[in-house]
Amino acid sequence: MEGIRHIFFDLDRTLWDFDANVDITLREMYTRYGLDKHISSPEVFIAEYQFQNQRYWDLYIDGKITKKHLRTVRYRKTLEVFGIKNKTMAEQMGTDYIMLSPLQKMVFPDTHKTLDYLKEKYTLHIITNGFEEVQHIKVKSSGIDHYFDNLITSEKAGALKPHRKIFDYSMKLVKAHPEQCIMIGDDPEKDIHAALNIGMQAIYFNPAGLTINGVKSISNLNELMEIL
Numbered sequence: 001m002e003g004i005r006h007i008f009f010d011l012d013r014t015l016w017d018f019d020a021n022v023d024i025t026l027r028e029m030y031t032r033y034g035l036d037k038h039i040s041s042p043e044v045f046i047a048e049y050q051f052q053n054q055r056y057w058d059l060y061i062d063g064k065i066t067k068k069h070l071r072t073v074r075y076r077k078t079l080e081v082f083g084i085k086n087k088t089m090a091e092q093m094g095t096d097y098i099m100l101s102p103l104q105k106m107v108f109p110d111t112h113k114t115l116d117y118l119k120e121k122y123t124l125h126i127i128t129n130g131f132e133e134v135q136h137i138k139v140k141s142s143g144i145d146h147y148f149d150n151l152i153t154s155e156k157a158g159a160l161k162p163h164r165k166i167f168d169y170s171m172k173l174v175k176a177h178p179e180q181c182i183m184i185g186d187d188p189e190k191d192i193h194a195a196l197n198i199g200m201q202a203i204y205f206n207p208a209g210l211t212i213n214g215v216k217s218i219s220n221l222n223e224l225m226e227i228l
């Protein structure tokens with residue numbers, strides 16, 4: 001694409017299949033902790049966990065609880081719903097999850113093929129809302145680390161997408177102007193509008209086929225090989 005030199009990808013739910021990987025991890029934990037004795041199925045456990053996780057993740061984003069607290073409390077509250085009052089177990093599960101989930105390898109279809117193609121023509125980077133140590137493990141486990149010159153996390157940049165600060169930080173780091181850059185991601189606000197607002201171009205990735213008015217949208221990563 002004319003004038004474009006740098007491509008910035010979001011990581012979770014854009015390249016790394018976050019939901020599939022979390023699902024695999026939680027199923028492993030359901031077995032490891034013998035939760036079948038208390039909870040009827042892994043699906044029931046996962047649904048409750050997702051609810052509690054969202055609730056406490058929102059509080060973390062608002063700065064109301066710490067990262068450390070988030071990691072444990074989402075399990076403590078999930079277990080309590082099923083009548084398990086065990087703080088030590090919740091803490092252990094919180095630690096296990098942080099260890100196990102980034103080791104999962106599922107990426108979206110055609111990720112490698114598409115990145116192979118793009119790497120020949122552009123410089124590739126990742127901008128992700130997430131913790132330093134976790135996001136680095138994900139790209140390594142899934143075998144995509146070698147495609148990217150920079151992995152920029154919100155923790156490192158000191159701001160979360162959609163805040164301008166993380167994009168300014170990224171531009172400075174790769175020594176580029178926004179008009180030379182394109183952002184690809186699955187979140188309309190955090191990836192797409194945030195990038196457009198600072199003058200980058202953007203492509204919306206939505207595997208379910210949703211689109212955003214006036215924005216180029218794709219449902220499979222391999223479509224990037226025609227666009228870029």
Ligand SMILES: [Mg+2]
Binds near residue numbers: 010187
């Ligand atoms: Mg995402």
